[in-house]
Amino acid sequence: xxxxxxxxxxxxxxxxxxxxxxxxxxxxxxxGDDGQIMAVWRKSEIHGIDEPGAGVPxxxxxxxxxxLTLDDPETLQRLLDAVPSLGRRRRPSAAAVLQAxxxxxxxxxxxxxxxxxxxxxxxxxxxxxxVSWEEAAGKAAADRLxxxxxxxxxxxxxxxxxxxxxLTGRLAAAxxxxxxxxxxxxxxxxANAFAAPGGHIVLLRGLVESAETSEEVxxxxxxxxxxxxERHATEAMLRNAGIKVVLGPLLGDPSSLMPDLGKAAxxxxxxxxxxxxxxxxxxxxxxxxxxxxxxxxxxxxxxxxAESEGEAIAYTGFLSTHPEARERxxxxxxxxxxxxxxxxxxxxxxxxxxxxxxxxxxx
Amino acid sequence: xxxxxxxxSLPATKSAAAALTFHGRPWPLFRIxxxxxxxxxxTLGFYRFRGKTRIRRYLWSHTAFGxxxxxxxxTAKQLFLGFLIAVFLVLIxxxxxxxxxxxxxxxxxxxxxxLSDSVEFAAVVYLIPVALYRTRRYxxxxxxxxxxxxxxxxxxxxxxxxxxxxxxxxxxTLGLAWPFCSTRLMAYKINNTWLGGSRFSxxxxxxxxxxxxxxxxxxxxxxxxxxxxAVAVMAWPALALLMGEFSLANLQGLGHFLNTYFFLSFGIIxxxxxxxRLPWNWYKARELSYFTGQTRLRxxxxxxxxxxxxxxxxxxxxxxxxxxTLGLALPVVYVRICRFMASHLRVGNAARISAIVQRSKESSRTGExxxxxxxxxxx
Numbered sequence: 001x002x003x004x005x006x007x008x009x010x011x012x013x014x015x016x017x018x019x020x021x022x023x024x025x026x027x028x029x030x031x032g033d034d035g036q037i038m039a040v041w042r043k044s045e046i047h048g049i050d051e052p053g054a055g056v057p058x059x060x061x062x063x064x065x066x067x068l069t070l071d072d073p074e075t076l077q078r079l080l081d082a083v084p085s086l087g088r089r090r091r092p093s094a095a096a097v098l099q100a101x102x103x104x105x106x107x108x109x110x111x112x113x114x115x116x117x118x119x120x121x122x123x124x125x126x127x128x129x130x131v132s133w134e135e136a137a138g139k140a141a142a143d144r145l146x147x148x149x150x151x152x153x154x155x156x157x158x159x160x161x162x163x164x165x166x167l168t169g170r171l172a173a174a175x176x177x178x179x180x181x182x183x184x185x186x187x188x189x190x191a192n193a194f195a196a197p198g199g200h201i202v203l204l205r206g207l208v209e210s211a212e213t214s215e216e217v218x219x220x221x222x223x224x225x226x227x228x229x230e231r232h233a234t235e236a237m238l239r240n241a242g243i244k245v246v247l248g249p250l251l252g253d254p255s256s257l258m259p260d261l262g263k264a265a266x267x268x269x270x271x272x273x274x275x276x277x278x279x280x281x282x283x284x285x286x287x288x289x290x291x292x293x294x295x296x297x298x299x300x301x302x303x304x305x306a307e308s309e310g311e312a313i314a315y316t317g318f319l320s321t322h323p324e325a326r327e328r329x330x331x332x333x334x335x336x337x338x339x340x341x342x343x344x345x346x347x348x349x350x351x352x353x354x355x356x357x358x359x360x361x362x363x
Numbered sequence: 364x365x366x367x368x369x370x371x372s373l374p375a376t377k378s379a380a381a382a383l384t385f386h387g388r389p390w391p392l393f394r395i396x397x398x399x400x401x402x403x404x405x406t407l408g409f410y411r412f413r414g415k416t417r418i419r420r421y422l423w424s425h426t427a428f429g430x431x432x433x434x435x436x437x438t439a440k441q442l443f444l445g446f447l448i449a450v451f452l453v454l455i456x457x458x459x460x461x462x463x464x465x466x467x468x469x470x471x472x473x474x475x476x477x478l479s480d481s482v483e484f485a486a487v488v489y490l491i492p493v494a495l496y497r498t499r500r501y502x503x504x505x506x507x508x509x510x511x512x513x514x515x516x517x518x519x520x521x522x523x524x525x526x527x528x529x530x531x532x533x534x535x536t537l538g539l540a541w542p543f544c545s546t547r548l549m550a551y552k553i554n555n556t557w558l559g560g561s562r563f564s565x566x567x568x569x570x571x572x573x574x575x576x577x578x579x580x581x582x583x584x585x586x587x588x589x590x591x592x593a594v595a596v597m598a599w600p601a602l603a604l605l606m607g608e609f610s611l612a613n614l615q616g617l618g619h620f621l622n623t624y625f626f627l628s629f630g631i632i633x634x635x636x637x638x639x640r641l642p643w644n645w646y647k648a649r650e651l652s653y654f655t656g657q658t659r660l661r662x663x664x665x666x667x668x669x670x671x672x673x674x675x676x677x678x679x680x681x682x683x684x685x686x687x688t689l690g691l692a693l694p695v696v697y698v699r700i701c702r703f704m705a706s707h708l709r710v711g712n713a714a715r716i717s718a719i720v721q722r723s724k725e726s727s728r729t730g731e732x733x734x735x736x737x738x739x740x741x742x
Contacts, residue, residue: 009510014559014719016431016509049424049434055391056424056432065721067510069431103443104409241462 006075008038011065019068021075023082030068039066043083052087060086122242126234131178134198134234141237142184142200150186155205160185160353163346167214170341171222174291175284177229183221187354193220195227195281197234205354211301217350218341219289219298226284232277294341382710385701386432387425392694395421412446413439418694419502422701428508429713437505445501449494457486488530493523496552503556511721517555525551542576542650543569549654558660560722567657572650579646583639590635594628644678645671655708661718664711677703 008019008030019038022029027040041062049059049067058076060068070076080087092100146154155161168183179199191206201224203217211217227233273281285298342350399414416439423435461483496519503513529544546569553565648669655667681699684692 011510012721013717014509014511015717050420055386059432059434065507065510065512067434067507100413100440103440104406107447 006068006070006072008032008069009067010038011067021079023078028079028082041068046083046086048086048090051089118239118242122235122238123231125238126231129231129234131198134231135180135200136198137237138196138198138200138233139182141233142182142194142196142202145194145196145202146184146186149188149190149202149204151188153187155185155187155354157349157353157355159349160351163342163349164353166346167218167221167342167350170292171218171225171288171294175222175225175229175288176291177225179228181225181228185353193224195224195233197228197231197237199228201225201228208350208353212304213300214341214347214350215295216298216301216304218292218294219285219301222285222288222292222294223281223298225288226281227273227277229284230277230280232273232281236273382428382713383705383708384427385425385698385705386427387422387698387701389695389698392418392421392698396694397691409443412442415439415442418697422697423506426701426705429716431509434507435505436507437501441501441505453490458483461486485527489523489527491523492526493519496522499552508558511559511719513559514557514722515552515555516557517551522548522551538580542572545650546572546654553654553658557722559719561661561719564659565654565657566659567654572646572653575646575649579642582642586642587635587639590631590638594631597624597628641675642671644675647671648674660716662712662715666709666711667707668709669707673703673707 006019006021008017009015010017017038018033019030022031026044027042028046029037030039030041032038039062045063046060049061050056052058058070060070060079062068070079164183164185168181172179172181181199181201183201183203185203185205185208188204189206190204191210192204193207194202196202201221203221203224207220208217211220282298289295289298341347395414395417399410399417402410403414416435416437419435419437423433426433461479464479464482496515496517500515500519503515506513525548529540529548532540533544546567550565550567553563556563648671651674652667652669655665658665677699681696684696684699
């Protein structure tokens with residue numbers, strides 16, 4: 001250990017000066033070996049570099065880069081007597097605490113504001129996206145969805161496809177919308193249906209097979225068309241992208257910034273829409289079905305789902321992504337009794353859409 | 364110039380004395396660490412800026428160069444502002460742009476989606492060294508010794524580009540360019556480091572590193588390849604069994620054999636991968652010692668005598684400390700690293716440091732930003 005000393009660095013050079021302190025007056029004087037005054041420090045401006053008792057030689061600054069180090073306990077005690085505040089732990093000032101709290105609160109408020117304004121923002125943004133963009137994005141997402149869900153690929157039995165196209169055309173004519181609809185059937189056992197942006201709709205084989213009448217398929221189809229017209233899928237894609245971009249950096253997780261190999265777009269479609277979105281789609285569906293003069297198929301389908309609620313199938317099928325069937329069936333019942341959705345031969349053909357032409361010939 | 368030549372002719376280790384002393388102890392640092400951890404959780408992460416600052420203040424104040432402690436003058440507010448700037452002005456616009464482009468591309472040509480992914484990946488790989496360089500600049504500019512501040516000049520964007528280029532060159536040369544690249548990167552960092560108005564200089568060349576590098580590379584490859592060859596040789600009896608007396612009767616025996624074989628080969632290969640990494644400590648130690656010896660600050664010379672064995676002990680100890688305590692021993696690891704650095708650094712002509720004067724400087728007002736987001740840097 002070096003001998004106890006008091007030394008001073010003037011903040012201009014790294015040279016070390018042995019000094020004594022003259023504490024008789026305020027400002028205090030730092031006096032060099034040769035009796036020259038090296039600096040005068042106002043007592044109110046002196047502060048410790050470290051907390052008192054931190055196991056570090058006592059170091060002080062009096063404004064600027066100059067430093068005073070007191071290894072000599074006696075001199076240190078004299079300074080602490082002269083400036084008692086130096087011996088106390090420095091509490092952060094009220095202003096500093098307030099500033100910190102205000103800063104954090106501002107960031108939190110900004111985030112909360114973003115969070116609250118997010119749905120409205122997304123809805124506004126989705127309205128500005130051109131239909132042609134939605135159609136292209138929807139096609140990509142629907143392609144991927146069909147590829148992921150169906151083991152046997154897309155169902156394209158010609159007679160069934162033609163029947164489905166006729167039904168789609170009839171509903172689309174009643175819908176009065178800029179979207180052109182492209183409905184496909186994926187070879188999957190689940191009873192469910194998905195709406196991608198821009199008029200791309202995917203029905204699953206399980207839904208067509210479990211429907212008891214063509215009106216039920218028409219009802220579900222009209223409901224998915226409602227999602228398209230309300231741009232729910234487009235909003236969902238925007239929302240997903242937004243969340244990823246904002247939350248990734250905020251959470252400080254580099255892996256979330258890395259390229260997303262899962263290609264989230266298709267996944268988004270399999271997530272459920274909000275209850276509000278489902279109600280909007282139902283309202284649209286009721287309008288479309290009424291205009292097309294098709295009987296209450298959606299209500300029947302939802303009723304049957306509601307009955308099966310609690311059964312295992314409900315959790316993997318339509319209900320898992322379209323909740324509250326019982327309540328929604330009530331809305332859907334507003335459709336007046338109408339005609340059948342398609343001629344019986346079309347309905348038979350649609351039921352067989354997932355059989356290859358060869359299978360159909362055999363049976 | 365004459366003084367420089369004179370000091371060059373002096374063997375650094377002989378005139379050198381232990382220069383750094385670390386006075387920190389694990390327990391006081393742990394108390395700061397655990398309070399930080401609890402408060403960071405309670406404040407949803409916002410306390411971490413102050414927490415980091417407190418840890419650094421402790422480490423700096425307990426490190427002495429010669430007879431004088433270092434001083435850390437950074438504040439939590441600066442780190443917080445840097446974080447906000449990095450998130451809102453750099454990362455969100457960048458990844459928003461890439462994300463938008465990705466969707467645009469998905470429409471045009473879904474098969475060609477790889478491009479936006481590669482760009483995003485390259486951007487992240489580029490931003491990490493940029494962040495590291497800026498972190499180093501911030502820490503130096505908040506470090507004082509005898510009231511004299513340190514600084515770092517140079518461009519973080521250029522350093523990021525150099526690092527990215529180094530990675531590409533290293534991959535293209537199957538690793539052989541690494542000593543050359545790391546020497547260049549270190550030269551850029553040291554030559555841009557200042558204490559007051561005096562600039563550090565770095566005279567290392569890559570050539571002296573190559574004998575060590577090639578030797579270690581050879582040993583490492585042998586460590587990796589020998590066990591793999593052994594596994595391959597062991598596969599012969601298995602294949603012979605498969606080809607030869609394959610019948611239902613010995614199917615069970617065969618299955619048992621294959622099970623053992625795969626289990627054993629997995630273990631051996633895992634061990635080989637770990638084993639092949641160990642020799643690199645000898646290269647890293649050599650590199651650290653050589654780089655330190657080639658660093659100067661005016662008349663001051665630096666030296667370090669780090670052996671591969673010492674470095675290996677430090678790293679293995681740190682690894683097990685962290686793994687066995689689920690990270691709670693981090694303060695102990697800090698103390699071990701600081702003690703290691705302090706015990707190995709020697710400085711020649713240390714007394715001449717008094718001639719260094721303050722540099723008139725304008726320092727960065729905000730903190731580490733990107734680095735905080737990417738969570739890079741040791742402390």
